[in-house]
Amino acid sequence: MIALAEFEHVILQDVREQLQRMIKRVDGLNSIVFTDRDGVPVVKVSRNSQDQGFGFAKAEQMACSIASLTQAGRLQMGRPKYVISCKDSSQLICFNENQVFVHLFASSAATTGMLLCLEKELTALASDLSRVIDNS
Amino acid sequence: MAMLRSQALVKVLTQANTGGIQSTLLLNSDGVLLAYAGYGEHEAKTTAALVSSVWNLHEQEGKGGLHDDKVRQVIIELEEGCVLIMPVARLLLCLCARSNMDTGLIRAKAHALAMHLEGPLLKIGTS
Numbered sequence: 001m002i003a004l005a006e007f008e009h010v011i012l013q014d015v016r017e018q019l020q021r022m023i024k025r026v027d028g029l030n031s032i033v034f035t036d037r038d039g040v041p042v043v044k045v046s047r048n049s050q051d052q053g054f055g056f057a058k059a060e061q062m063a064c065s066i067a068s069l070t071q072a073g074r075l076q077m078g079r080p081k082y083v084i085s086c087k088d089s090s091q092l093i094c095f096n097e098n099q100v101f102v103h104l105f106a107s108s109a110a111t112t113g114m115l116l117c118l119e120k121e122l123t124a125l126a127s128d129l130s131r132v133i134d135n136s
Numbered sequence: 137m138a139m140l141r142s143q144a145l146v147k148v149l150t151q152a153n154t155g156g157i158q159s160t161l162l163l164n165s166d167g168v169l170l171a172y173a174g175y176g177e178h179e180a181k182t183t184a185a186l187v188s189s190v191w192n193l194h195e196q197e198g199k200g201g202l203h204d205d206k207v208r209q210v211i212i213e214l215e216e217g218c219v220l221i222m223p224v225a226r227l228l229l230c231l232c233a234r235s236n237m238d239t240g241l242i243r244a245k246a247h248a249l250a251m252h253l254e255g256p257l258l259k260i261g262t263s
Contacts, residue, residue, distance in 0.1 A: 064197040068190040068212070075186055076179075077232075078215025085194050086209040113240075 012043060015125050019045040022118060028110025031058075032122075033103045034129055039063040042100065042129060061085075062103050065094035069101075082119070084112060095119060097126035140260055142171060148252065149173035152245050156237030158217070160249070161230040163188060165195075170227065187230045191221050209246075211239060218242055224250045225257035 019032045023045060031046040039062045065083055072080040082095045087108065093115050095102040102122045104115050149160040150173040159174025167188030172180045194207045210221045220231045220242050229250055233242050 060197050064193045068193045068210070071186055071190050071193070072212045072214060072219065075183060075214065075219065077217040077219070078235075081213045081215065083213075084209075084211040085207060086211075087205045087207050089205055116239075 011128055011131075015043055015129060016045055018121070018125060019043070022121065023047050026106075026110065026114050026118065028107040029104060029115065030107065031105045033058070033062065033105070034126065035062055035066070035101050035103065036099070037066070037101070039066050039101070058105065061092055061105075062094070062101070065092060065103060066101055069094060069096050082116075086112075091115075095122060095126075097123055097130070099130035100126040102126055140170075145171045145253075146173050148249070152231060152249050155241065156234045157231055157242065157245060158234060159183070159232045161187070161228075161232075162224070162253075163228050163230065165192065165226075165228060174232070183230070183232065187219065187221055188228060191228055209243070211243070213239065220246050222246055222250060224253050227257060229253070 015034075023029050023032060024047075029047070031044065033041050033045075034043040035041050039059065041062075065085065068083055069080045072083065080096055082093060085092045085094075089108050091106050091108055091110065091112065093104040093106070093112075095104075104118070106115055145162065149162065149171055152160045153173055159172065159176075159180065161169060161174075161180060161184055162171040163169050163184040165188055167185040169181055169184045172184075174180065190212070191207075191210060194210050208222065212219045212221075215235065217235050218233045218237065218239060220233075220239075222229050229246060231242055231246050231249075
């Protein structure tokens with residue numbers, strides 16, 4: 001049991017480090033949050049340490065993105081892969097990775113294409129995390 | 137008093153249905169279809185209802201904060217296609233495309249269509 005807890009801790013630490021590197025690499029990307037199906041954060045990483053708390057607004061945004069992906073699944077066009085919500089001053093991308101949802105919070109100045117390019121790397125991390133979620 | 141010529145509106149929407157775009161819809165925020173160009177009209181009504189529901193989710197979420205961050209566009213990528221939703225003169229424009237079409241092209245088409253429709257639709261809204 002202790003070995004499993006240590007294993008989970010190592011995986012989460014590794015995921016956090018990789019996400020930090022990703023945030024530094026992409027201009028305008030402010031934070032990355034992994035949540036479960038209910039929108040409960042599993043891992044959250046921000047560019048600014050002040051953002052680590054994640055206010056009510058972000059929780060609401062994440063819940064809305066998950067709900068909209070659920071609605072989109074009824075369009076009879078297959079499984080929804082991601083949703084992009086472009087606003088006046090920000091943009092939010094939510095990737096649907098089965099058990100885990102990945103949310104990218106970025107400024108409107110960030111290149112959407114660059115954010116979408118992160119999908120492959122995020123999928124690999126999400127599969128690692130879903131293993132942890134499965135075990136717990 | 138300005139009136140809406142539905143046939144002319146459908147013709148304009150049809151012009152967007154090339155190169156992978158399967159259908160173009162114009163609807164209000166309640167999900168009521170105003171004009172539609174594409175295949176399968178009975179499916180269009182369901183799509184309109186779902187699309188408006190998705191838009192309202194994103195729009196509601198931006199409200200109530202200290203600074204109002206309005207939603208300009210919502211793009212949903214699915215396994216078998218892509219759906220783009222954007223506001224045009226208090227209505228919603230929705231483009232449904234096949235999966236092989238690039239998102240940037242759908243965005244460009246939606247933007248061009250919105251620019252074209254915005255003026256005339258605003259006239260009707262204010263008259």
